[in-house]
Amino acid sequence: MEGIEYQNVIFIILTLVGVLCVALGLFLIKFPPKKINGLYGYRTSRSMQSHQAWHFSQRYSSKILTVIGIVYTILGLSSLFVPKLDDMISALISIVVVLSGVFVMFYKTEKQLEKRFDF
Numbered sequence: 001m002e003g004i005e006y007q008n009v010i011f012i013i014l015t016l017v018g019v020l021c022v023a024l025g026l027f028l029i030k031f032p033p034k035k036i037n038g039l040y041g042y043r044t045s046r047s048m049q050s051h052q053a054w055h056f057s058q059r060y061s062s063k064i065l066t067v068i069g070i071v072y073t074i075l076g077l078s079s080l081f082v083p084k085l086d087d088m089i090s091a092l093i094s095i096v097v098v099l100s101g102v103f104v105m106f107y108k109t110e111k112q113l114e115k116r117f118d119f
Helices: 009-030 051-081 087-116
Strands: none
Touching: 009 051, 009 087, 051 087
């Protein structure tokens, strides 16, 4: 297609991270960790305080991760239709977007844990 820049840094980063987040989110929805562990799943001090909190946080964070991945992918694909920016600026924008999504996932999951469980 004429006018579309496939070497757009925002496209590469957000689309790649988006697809990985969707895949990981769907994997964690299908195969959530059964036992509290320090290696696999959504692991925070709050989520590891009880089995109920653990199971809830695994389901909730996996769904959010999947949605965030879809948003990243859409943003990455839509970046093909805007003028190409400097690679450093594109990388910084991508990092801010990715970190914002991670923050949203942690914030929303921790708020729900706080709301549903007495800690």
